[in-house]
Each structure stands twice: as C-alpha cells, then as structure tokens.
Amino acid sequence: MEFFGVIALVLVGLGLFSFVVTVEAAVRTAPFAASPPAVVQQALALVELAPGELVVDLGCGDGRVLVAAVRAGARGVGYELSPHRTALAVLTVRRAGVRDRAKVVWGDLFNADIRDADVAFVWLTPKARALEAKLRSELKPGARVVVRSNPVFPTWKPERTEPVPGGGSLSLYRQN
Numbered sequence: 001m002e003f004f005g006v007i008a009l010v011l012v013g014l015g016l017f018s019f020v021v022t023v024e025a026a027v028r029t030a031p032f033a034a035s036p037p038a039v040v041q042q043a044l045a046l047v048e049l050a051p052g053e054l055v056v057d058l059g060c061g062d063g064r065v066l067v068a069a070v071r072a073g074a075r076g077v078g079y080e081l082s083p084h085r086t087a088l089a090v091l092t093v094r095r096a097g098v099r100d101r102a103k104v105v106w107g108d109l110f111n112a113d114i115r116d117a118d119v120a121f122v123w124l125t126p127k128a129r130a131l132e133a134k135l136r137s138e139l140k141p142g143a144r145v146v147v148r149s150n151p152v153f154p155t156w157k158p159e160r161t162e163p164v165p166g167g168g169s170l171s172l173y174r175q176n
C-alpha cells in the first residue's frame with residue numbers, strides 16, 4: 001500500500017511539473033496547437049524541401065512536422081519545452097517508424113542547435129520575437145524559415161507569403 005502511495009505521489013508530482021512547464025511555455029512563447037496535415041504539406045512545398053535536408057521544428061508539439069519531413073525524404077529535429085508533449089512527440093515518431101531520421105529534444109527552442117538546419121519551421125506567437133536574432137545569427141546561408149500565421153519577426157521581411165486553407169498564412173524567409 002505504501003509503495004503504491006509513493007508511486008501515486010511521484011506521478012502527481014510529475015504531472016504537476018509537466019503542467020507548470022507547459023503553461024510557462026504557453027505564456028512565454030506559444031500555447032500548443034497542431035498544424036493540419038495540409039498546412040504542413042504546404043509549408044514543406046513552400047520551402048521546396050529537398051531529400052536529405054534537415055528540418056528543425058522550433059516548438060514541435062506532437063511531432064507531426066518531423067514525421068512529414070521524414071516522409072518527404074528529409075531528417076527532422078524537434079524542440080519542445082512541455083514534458084508531456086515531448087513524450088507525445090517521441091511516441092509519434094516511434095509509431096510512424098521514423099526514429100532513425102527524426103529526433104525529439106526536450107528543451108527550450110531558444111537553446112536549439114540550428115547551425116546545420118536547412119529549414120526551420122516556426123509556429124509561435126509574436127512573444128517569440130527574440131527568435132529573429134537567433135535565426136539570423138545562427139542559421140547557415142541559404143537556410144529557409146517557414147512561419148505559420150503570426151508575424152513573429154519584428155524586422156525580417158518575408159520573401160513570400162501565402163494564405164492557408166481555413167485562414168492564416170505561411171511566410172517564407174531566407175537567410176543571406
């Protein structure tokens with residue numbers, strides 16, 4: 001009985017921890033919402049993703065962008081701050097059978113290693129405006145960034161913007 005009590009306490013503690021971190025990520029940068037498959041495909045087409053390229057999803061949610069990137073012949077790394085969404089993304093990647101080409105990292109997207117990325121996928125709120133400086137100083141020349149819906153960057157101008165079905169937009173940026 002005592003053993004199960006300890007297990008229950010640990011589980012409640014982990015749940016609370018995950019809840020607090022998830023709320024913190026939502027308040028500081030963006031809450032969770034999942035991109036519809038058609039929008040993910042449109043984003044990969046907009047950046048003209050080529051086989052073998054590396055896609056980083058900054059705030060990868062349930063990992064669906066990573067799976068789509070791998071199915072398009074690329075590799076994927078997703079960064080996610082919420083512990084339970086990180087776990088969900090790991091499961092998504094495993095279930096899709098793509099874990100040899102997709103990795104999920106539990107951590108802050110502002111600490112993501114993006115130096116080798118060919119494409120960065122961003123669906124955050126304008127609270128993530130500091131991301132512009134990171135992308136501009138760390139992405140390699142020619143890397144593309146696709147931003148869903150929100151004008152996240154204060155000064156960087158998109159090369160192209162197109163509407164997505166159901167409202168909102170996708171914008172393409174290119175590193176000099």
Ligand SMILES: C[S@@+](CC[C@H](N)C(=O)[O-])C[C@H]1O[C@@H](n2cnc3c(N)ncnc32)[C@H](O)[C@@H]1O
Pocket residue numbers: 022025026028029030031032033034035057058059060061062064065079080081082085107108109110123124
């Ligand atoms: C709008 S969702 C996008 C999910 C996914 N990219 C998609 O398009 O389906 C944004 C995600 O970013 C995560 N997030 C917010 N702030 C973060 C941070 N500082 N570091 C890592 N992930 C963060 C949230 O937990 C949420 O899962």
